[in-house]
Amino acid sequence: MKILxxxxxxxxxxxxxxxxxRKVFGKFTKWNVLKNLILxxxxxxxxxxxxxxxxxxxxxxxVVSIQTALNLENPLLPKNLIGFTTRQxxxxxxxxxxxxxxxxxxxxxxxxxxxxxxxxxxxxxxLEVMGINTFNYLIFPKIIALLxxxxxxxxxxxxGIIGGYVASIYGGFCTSTDFIEGIQIDFTPxxxxxxxxxxxxxxxxxxxxxxxxxxxxxxGALEVGKASTTSFVWTSVVIIxxxxxxxxxxxx
Amino acid sequence: MIKIENISKYFNETKVLEDISTHFxxxxxxxxxxxxxxxxxxxxxxxxxxxxxxxxxxxxxxQSLNKMNSKQRSILRxxxxxxxxxxALFDSMTVEENIMFPMKMLTKKSADEIKMRSNxxxxxxxxxxxxxKFPSEISGGMKKRVAIARAIxxxxxxxxxxxPNSGLDPKTAILIDNLIQEITKExxxxxxxxxxxxxxxxxxxxxxxxxxxxxxGWEGTNKEVFKTExxxxxxxxxxxxxxxKVRKVYxxx
Ligand SMILES: Nc1ncnc2c1ncn2[C@@H]1O[C@H](COP(=O)(O)OP(=O)(O)O)[C@@H](O)[C@H]1O
Ligand SMILES: [Mg+2]
Numbered sequence: 001m002k003i004l005x006x007x008x009x010x011x012x013x014x015x016x017x018x019x020x021x022r023k024v025f026g027k028f029t030k031w032n033v034l035k036n037l038i039l040x041x042x043x044x045x046x047x048x049x050x051x052x053x054x055x056x057x058x059x060x061x062x063v064v065s066i067q068t069a070l071n072l073e074n075p076l077l078p079k080n081l082i083g084f085t086t087r088q089x090x091x092x093x094x095x096x097x098x099x100x101x102x103x104x105x106x107x108x109x110x111x112x113x114x115x116x117x118x119x120x121x122x123x124x125x126x127l128e129v130m131g132i133n134t135f136n137y138l139i140f141p142k143i144i145a146l147l148x149x150x151x152x153x154x155x156x157x158x159x160g161i162i163g164g165y166v167a168s169i170y171g172g173f174c175t176s177t178d179f180i181e182g183i184q185i186d187f188t189p190x191x192x193x194x195x196x197x198x199x200x201x202x203x204x205x206x207x208x209x210x211x212x213x214x215x216x217x218x219x220g221a222l223e224v225g226k227a228s229t230t231s232f233v234w235t236s237v238v239i240i241x242x243x244x245x246x247x248x249x250x251x252x
Numbered sequence: 253m254i255k256i257e258n259i260s261k262y263f264n265e266t267k268v269l270e271d272i273s274t275h276f277x278x279x280x281x282x283x284x285x286x287x288x289x290x291x292x293x294x295x296x297x298x299x300x301x302x303x304x305x306x307x308x309x310x311x312x313x314x315q316s317l318n319k320m321n322s323k324q325r326s327i328l329r330x331x332x333x334x335x336x337x338x339x340a341l342f343d344s345m346t347v348e349e350n351i352m353f354p355m356k357m358l359t360k361k362s363a364d365e366i367k368m369r370s371n372x373x374x375x376x377x378x379x380x381x382x383x384x385k386f387p388s389e390i391s392g393g394m395k396k397r398v399a400i401a402r403a404i405x406x407x408x409x410x411x412x413x414x415x416p417n418s419g420l421d422p423k424t425a426i427l428i429d430n431l432i433q434e435i436t437k438e439x440x441x442x443x444x445x446x447x448x449x450x451x452x453x454x455x456x457x458x459x460x461x462x463x464x465x466x467x468x469g470w471e472g473t474n475k476e477v478f479k480t481e482x483x484x485x486x487x488x489x490x491x492x493x494x495x496x497k498v499r500k501v502y503x504x505x
Pocket of ligand 2: 294414
């Protein structure tokens with residue numbers, strides 16, 4: 001019976017999530033107010049994430065190339081495989097998926113805790129009393145700001161490959177020519193499209209799932225902390241499942 | 253005037269309010285009193301329309317809230333100012349931006365007009381030199397003033413205050429009570445105040461309804477509070493020795 005209760009709970013939240021989305025696109029906030037809200041969210045959510053994303057991408061790109069080099073024990077395998085593998089892993093999975101899971105921790109928890117705090121301090125009620133569509137006012141700007149998320153992922157792809165390059169040359173695993181040749185082999189433009197289709201979906205998930213957890217929070221300050229954690233877990237889970245489905249649909 | 257008829261409110265199975273009827277008059281400070289958890293906030297939020305009452309009807313000047321469509325409701329919302337228990341100021345905005353916010357969002361006023369009106373209310377609530385400060389940088393009493401300023405900036409017909417002086421020192425609490433009462437008289441507002449503060453009951457209780465476990469236990473004025481023999485009110489209002497003495501002195505012929 002407990003299981004049934006849990007399953008019922010999931011359906012309740014999934015339904016609630018879609019009702020929330022419909023309200024986000026309901027009555028719109030005045031444009032000159034909305035514009036500023038969007039700019040602020042871009043600053044906080046997008047620009048504010050570039051530092052950590054760049055740092056992680058550069059070093060993980062480096063590690064990918066080192067790991068590949070160390071696994072290429074067979075001397076018959078061409079050295080340009082290092083560049084090739086780094087490019088493939090970074091563009092297909094590392095940048096779009098891995099970085100998105102990290103962003104679920106950074107941006108997601110931030111969205112949940114800031115909306116959650118507004119909820120428990122009755123700021124959301126205060127907006128509601130004024131007759132404002134709080135869903136549009138609070139959540140829509142976050143969704144729009146995250147339309148710039150592919151920019152973050154582009155930076156990540158670029159720096160991941162640069163990181164791989166630097167690590168291979170610095171570690172003496174291959175020559176600059178090998179690596180550059182490697183990143184050009186078998187280039188399939190569709191792989192890039194696939195990566196960006198995923199990125200757009202993840203961007204939407206990153207804005208909306210944490211918003212749901214923050215907006216519908218019940219309780220006090222303690223619950224804000226708990227909700228940020230739950231929000232991170234669920235956002236990652238939804239990203240991973242979406243990744244699986246999209247990969248199955250587009251690449252096989 | 254606000255009239256409520258047979259209001260009940262359930263959260264799932266739990267009954268929080270049961271069959272409450274009363275009315276609140278214009279130009280008066282109407283108090284809803286009762287112990288913590290007796291349902292004061294829920295009642296206020298039902299009247300505001302933040303919660304839907306499970307049963308009963310609410311009338312704003314004889315217009316039933318139930319029968320209003322969403323457009324009429326949003327017009328009504330603009331006639332209501334609300335001061336929340338924790339002030340509920342927007343953290344990301346300065347004091348001045350908080351006060352200007354409702355006008356920016358809901359009216360077509362020019363920037364100059366907005367500025368002028370906000371200066372007017374800032375003066376009215378005696379907030380000095382804190383326009384550019386953020387809520388985290390001002391005291392509890394000042395936050396309440398900002399919240400009151402934001403609530404009255406649109407010239408509301410109705411003002412709702414949820415425990416406006418909780419967490420304040422006794423002197424500031426009285427100042428805030430008096431400010432709310434003055435504003436109520438000055439602009440002829442129908443004001444509803446949730447409180448469990450006995451000073452407020454004595455000072456500004458022009459009409460009092462007493463909630464006891466979600467039911468209306470008693471109704472009257474601050475004069476009548478002294479004379480009532482209602483057990484619930486006696487237990488609640490005269491729980492402190494001090495007020496028992498005050499009552500004795502008052503009731504002496
Ligand atoms: N959103 C809610 N969901 C469920 N129960 C609630 C909700 N809000 C308040 N309650 C319950 O209603 C009762 C009255 O609460 P409240 O009106 O906040 O009391 P107070 O008189 O202190 O303002 C409490 O028992 C509280 O637990
Ligand atoms: Mg309360």
